[in-house]
Amino acid sequence: TESPVGVLQRFANELPRHGFEGVITIFQATVPLVKAVDPSGTEVDLCVGNMLAHQNSRLIAAYCTLDQRVSEVGRLVKQWAKAWELASSSDGHLNSYAYTLLTIYYLMHTRPPVVPNLQDLAVQGCDSRIIRDRRWGREIPWDCKFWDEIDLIPKSSNRESAEELLRGFFAFYCEHFDWSCGAVSIRTALSEKEPVSKFDLHATVQKEQWYVEDPFDLRHNLASQCTASGRRRILSKMSETLSALKGATNGDLAAVFAGQCSRSTSRFLLKCRVHTEKVSAEDFKAALGAVQDVGPFIVRFPMLQGRPKEVIDAFAIFQSESDRRRVHRLNETYIGEWQLRLLPCSSWALEDALQVCAYEEAEVLPRAAAPEDRGPDAAGAADGGDEASGAVRSGLRAAQSQSEVKVLIQRAQALGLDKEADFGKDKLR
Numbered sequence: 001t002e003s004p005v006g007v008l009q010r011f012a013n014e015l016p017r018h019g020f021e022g023v024i025t026i027f028q029a030t031v032p033l034v035k036a037v038d039p040s041g042t043e044v045d046l047c048v049g050n051m052l053a054h055q056n057s058r059l060i061a062a063y064c065t066l067d068q069r070v071s072e073v074g075r076l077v078k079q080w081a082k083a084w085e086l087a088s089s090s091d092g093h094l095n096s097y098a099y100t101l102l103t104i105y106y107l108m109h110t111r112p113p114v115v116p117n118l119q120d121l122a123v124q125g126c127d128s129r130i131i132r133d134r135r136w137g138r139e140i141p142w143d144c145k146f147w148d149e150i151d152l153i154p155k156s157s158n159r160e161s162a163e164e165l166l167r168g169f170f171a172f173y174c175e176h177f178d179w180s181c182g183a184v185s186i187r188t189a190l191s192e193k194e195p196v197s198k199f200d201l202h203a204t205v206q207k208e209q210w211y212v213e214d215p216f217d218l219r220h221n222l223a224s225q226c227t228a229s230g231r232r233r234i235l236s237k238m239s240e241t242l243s244a245l246k247g248a249t250n251g252d253l254a255a256v257f258a259g260q261c262s263r264s265t266s267r268f269l270l271k272c273r274v275h276t277e278k279v280s281a282e283d284f285k286a287a288l289g290a291v292q293d294v295g296p297f298i299v300r301f302p303m304l305q306g307r308p309k310e311v312i313d314a315f316a317i318f319q320s321e322s323d324r325r326r327v328h329r330l331n332e333t334y335i336g337e338w339q340l341r342l343l344p345c346s347s348w349a350l351e352d353a354l355q356v357c358a359y360e361e362a363e364v365l366p367r368a369a370a371p372e373d374r375g376p377d378a379a380g381a382a383d384g385g386d387e388a389s390g391a392v393r394s395g396l397r398a399a400q401s402q403s404e405v406k407v408l409i410q411r412a413q414a415l416g417l418d419k420e421a422d423f424g425k426d427k428l429r
Contacts, residue, residue: 002414003410004032004047004048004049005027005032005407005410005411005414006410006411006413006414007048007414008025008027008032008033008034008046008047008048009025009027009388009410009411009414009415010414011034011046012025012034012036012388013385013388013415015034015036018039019038019039020036020037020038020039020044021036021037022035022036022037022322022325022326022328022329023035023036023329024036024325024328024329024331025331025332025388026331026332027332027407027410027411028332028339028341028403028404028407030135031047031050031053031135032047032048032407033045033046033047034046034047037325051131051133052131052133052135052142052144052216052217055129055131055144055216056097056214056215056216058146058148059118059119059144059146059215059216060100060104062118062146062147062148062150063104063115063118065150066115066118066150066153067107067114067115067155067156069107069114069161069162069165070103070104070107070114070115072162073103073107073162073165073166073169074099074100074103074104076162076166076257077099077100077102077103077166077169078096078099078100079261080237080241080257080260080261081093081094081096081099083260083261083262083263084233084237084263085265085346085347085348086230086233086234086237086346086348087099088344088345088346089222089225089226090225090271090343090345090349091230091345091346091348091349091352092225092226092227092229092230092348092349092352093226093230093233093234093346093348094212094222094223094226094230094234095222097222098212098222098223101184101186101212101213101214101215101222102169102173102184102212103169104186105184105185105186105189106168106169106172106173107165108186108189108190109172109189109190110158110160110165110168111158112156112157112158113156113158113190114156114158114160114165115156116153116190117186117187117188117189117190117191118146118147118148119145119146119147119186119187119215120187120188120189120190120191121146121147121153122145122146122147123191126145126146126147127145128143128145129143129144129145130142130143130144131144131216133217135217135219135220136219140219142216142217142218143216144216161250161253163250163253163254163257164250164253166245166253166257167242167245167246167253170238170239170241170242170245171242171246173235173238174235174238174239174242175242179210179231180207180208181197181198181199181207182195182196182197182198182211183196183197183198183201183211183212183213184210184211184212184213184223185201185211185213185215186213186215187213187215187218188213198210198211201213201218201221202218202219203218203219203220203221203224205221205224208228208231209221209223209224209226210223210226210231211223227352229348229352230348233348240260241257241260244256244257244259244260245257245260266319267317267318267319267347268317268318268319268320268321268323268324268344269315269316269317269318269324269344269345269346269347269349269350270315270316270318270324270327270328270342270343270344270345271313271314271315271316271342271343271345271349271350272284272313272314272315272316272340272341272342272343273311273312273313273314273341274301274302274311274312274313274314274338275310275311275338276302276304276310276311276312278335278336278337278338279314279335279336279338281299281301281314281360281362283335283336284299284301284314284335285299285301285362285364287330287333287335287340288316288327288330288364288366289364289365289366289367290366290367291326291327291329291330291366292366292367292368293326293366293368294318294323294326294327294366295318295319295320295323295366296319296363296364296365296366297316297317297318297319297323297327297363297364297366298316298317298361298362298363298364299314299315299316299317299361299362299363299364300314300315300316300317300350300359300360300361301314301315301359301360301362302314302353302357302358302359303357303358303359303360304357312353312357313349313353315345315349315350315353315359316364317350324344327342328342328344330342332391332395333391333394333395334394334395334398334399336398337398337399337400339395339398339399339404385415388411388415389415389417392408392411392412392415392417392420393417393420395408396408396409396412396420396423396424396427399427402428405424405427405428406424406428408424409421409424409425409428412424
């Protein structure tokens with residue numbers, strides 16, 4: 001069977017022909033991914049064969065169908081987290097899915113509960129739904145059963161509005177939930193297993209760490225990358241928002257909350273781990289500055305005088321989201337032997353980095369596209385297989401690690417580059 005990378009590479013080639021723009025390939029991740037913007041302007045992520053994620057989506061959809069306030073409160077919580085740039089695990093915060101789990105867990109603990117525990121309801125009388133997954137380096141079977149006959153479940157007697165529940169969400173996590181030993185686990189909530197200690201679950205956790213358990217992949221703590229700075233920021237902003245909501249009447253909650261989410265983003269950042277012995281500031285600026293039709297942007301590159309050479313984040317700061325997406329398309333290309341792993345990030349990530357390292361700052365003025373490169377045919381070619389083929393050829397010449405070469409071989413095979421695929425196989429021998 002064709003690898004997920006191969007399938008996604010062929011998708012990436014076809015998307016521009018169907019009106020998709022800004023196609024970004026992320027193939028060195030645990031779950032390979034293609035990101036794009038559809039003709040309506042909606043951002044789309046594509047992955048292949050991620051069956052656990054499919055089961056997670058089914059479970060969340062069941063909770064949303066059971067009570068519409070689940071999706072309403074969840075949407076508002078994620079709107080708040082995005083407004084404060086607190087919705088990325090790569091920045092040391094929580095990701096969007098973790099906030100969804102926080103929402104459902106809270107709605108199980110309102111009085112009366114808004115939703116029951118669908119996994120606990122399935123313990124008696126429901127057949128197992130086993131999904132085998134290799135995320136942790138070996139095949140592990142996970143039971144993904146839950147009660148999905150939603151129409152048979154009585155509606156909640158809780159009559160609070162979504163806005164009132166939203167205020168309760170912030171109060172729950174600021175004032176009631178014990179982050180020091182508790183775990184956000186919708187799998188065990190309202191069951192005989194509750195209360196559950198985070199130290200008794202499948203993933204190892206330190207006392208100061210938070211624990212947000214994936215409902216099916218029990219080894220996955222979605223808060224494992226949440227740093228001390230990230231935890232402080234999340235609780236601090238939650239507390240600020242709670243104070244504002246406490247001072248509002250029920251009729252004013254929506255307007256007051258909207259004010260808490262009115263923070264606009266004026267800087268759009270990418271970060272990239274660089275080895276300072278292999279990538280210089282000039283090389284980094286030249287690589288990113290080669291992208292056409294991007295406005296001036298700022299590069300912050302680490303200065304390590306008197307310190308051992310190490311792998312550390314460099315940053316690029318753009319004036320618009322569209323400029324960031326254009327440069328993000330350089331993801332997994334090479335500077336010499338170093339593969340660029342570009343990640344969108346928040347201003348908090350740069351702020352945290354500046355606490356531990358000095359950074360030089362330089363403005364980059366990318367070159368404009370030549371007139372002959374601006375037509376629709378040229379744009380289509382730039383988004384299609386020719387660009388991908390060039391990236392694969394140069395990547396195979398530069399790549400040194402086996403994991404990088406293996407992915408490039410799969411991409412070459414999907415693009416019909418048989419000679420390049422054979423060259424990659426020779427490098428592995």
